[in-house]
Amino acid sequence: MSEDIKKMYRTIVSDHFPDEIKITFGDQTLTYRKRTWKIEVEPGVIEERGLRYGENPDQEAALYELVGGNLVLGECEYIEPGLGLVSSLSEEDMLQFGKHPSKTNLTDVDNSLNILRYLAKRPACVIVKHNNPCGVAHGETIEEAFIRAYRADRIAAFGGAIALNRSVDKACAEAISREYFEVVAAPEYEEGAVEILKKRKNLRIIRIKRIDRLEEYWGKRVVEFKSLIDGGIIVQQxxxxxxxxxxxxxxxVAKKPDGTEVRCKREPTEREIEDMIFGWAVEIGVTSNSVLFVKDLCTVAIGTGEQDRVGVTEIAIFKAYVKYADLLCYDRYGIPYKQLELEIRKGLRPEAQKIEIDEETRAKRAGLPGSVMVSDAFFPFRDAVDVAIKEGISAIIQPGGSVRDWESIEACNEADPPVAMLFTGQRVFKH
Structure with a gap:
């Protein structure tokens, strides 16, 4: 029975979707072609197949590439054919198929690229799991960017998808191959790097040629479709x-109900502004409601998909403490924090090891002091700001626009030391 269950995750589900789809917007038509690959489904047997399956093994799925039509609606011209990234992957780009990609693998890579297009000026790495970033970082080299992104949340990164905006060299490949991932995507791989990565037999190794030109996609829009349970759809830019x-x-800057103007007193430093811009780029790819913390161009903790803003702030802080303690434990003893707890309960390790890690984590406040808080929407109350300030954050970036913005600004001014805050004037919900 157990083997049958395992087998379903490796079985490629045949799909009944057509080879071509046409979508008409009034008198304009977009044409999409289904993407398939010639793959070895069993030793010596080559077949042409599409995606392995959808979000789950019992869901058929298909990948389509835009191949015809140029859509213009109002003053917006949408992305044109010939600029495929994930949707245009060929057999030559799939340097190792691994278990063969499913919908989740490719949508994770796609959301990585969604973030990477705003981080093109320096080596950067985005690690995504279940369509949310686990860790994102810049580095002086692509190896450093990967290591920083991985160490930001090595727990969640397990089995994730990595996207890198520079060629993978041997040093980066060695660092990646030491851990377990489902997918790695990069614009190119230097000589010897693929051979190192292939030590992981199930790893999908993907080359996406336009990753090094992702900044060109900054202002390009697509039409997004949301299917409803009744068969209806919602479309949006x-x-x-x-x-x-x-x-x-x-x-x-905001006004109190009595008309008095309230202005944030402290200006952010150059480093904080860099982190604000970096954090906002990451926030674009996070499911809302979300709050995240960044420092020195690397994520510290990412809170995702909660119903209330103070709640997601508290969750992000909790995650920061959990990840910090785990990293200390891993660096010190070579095991996860949860394994340390288990071995202590079994009498295999002294409790003093855990106490030492916990005390250091609390003393350092999980690395949060000096970090920038990023919020995808305004703060309806000052509670989330107060919670973050208590942990030592030094600056905040948020859209602004709440009737209670003045309360959040006052929270920053009342802090000791004062906290900087800037507005973006843009909300970035993602559902």
Whole structure:
């Protein structure tokens, strides 16, 4: 029975979707072609197949590439054919099929690229799991970017999808191959790097040639479809990041109900502004409601998909403490924190090891002091801001626009030391 259950995750489900789809918007038509690959389904047997399956093994799925039509609606011209990334992957780009990609693998890579397109100026790594980033970081080299992103949340990164915006060299490949991932995507792989990565037999190794030109996709929109349970659909334009540089950030100014103006007193430092812009790029790819913390161009903790903003702030802080303690434990003893707890309960390790890690984590406040708080929407109350300030954050970036913005600004001014805050004027919900 157990083997039958395991087998279903490796079985490629045949799909009954057509080879071509046409979608008509009034008098304009977009044409999509199904993407398939010639793969070895069993030793010596080559067949042409599409996606392994959808989100789950009992769901048929298909991948389509835009191949015809140029859509213009109002003043917006949408992305044109010939710019495929994930949707245009060929057999030559799948350097190792691994278990063969499913919908989840490719949508994870796609959301990585959604974030990476705003981080093109320096080596960067995005690690995504279940369509949310686990860790995102810049580095002086692509190896450093990967290591920083991985160490930001090595627990969640297990089995995730990695996307890198520079060629993978041997050093980076060695670092990746030491851990377990489902997918790695990069614009190219230097000589010897693929051979190192292939030590992981189930790893999908993907080359996406336009990753090094992702910045060209910054302002390009697509039409997004949301299917409803009754067969209906909602369509919308995709989001575009409006924060390209410091000049796009706005001072945090608001008025109290009595008309008195309240202004954030402290200006952010150059480092904080860099982290604000970096964090906002990451926030574009996080499921809302979300709050995240970044420091030195690396995520510290990412809170995702909660119904209330103070709740997601508390969860992000909790995650920061959990990940910090786990990393200390892993660096010190070579095991996860949860394994340390188990071995202590079994009498295999002294409790002093856990106490030492817990005390250091609390003393360092999980690395949160000096970090920038990023929120995808305004704060309806000051509670989330107060919770974050208590942990030592030094600056906040948020859209602004709440009738209680003045309360959040006052929370920053009352802090000791004062906290900086800037507005983006853009909400970036993602559902």
């Amino acid at each position: 995709s989001q575009v990041n409006k924060v390209r540089g410091p000049e796009d950030l706005k001072p945090a």
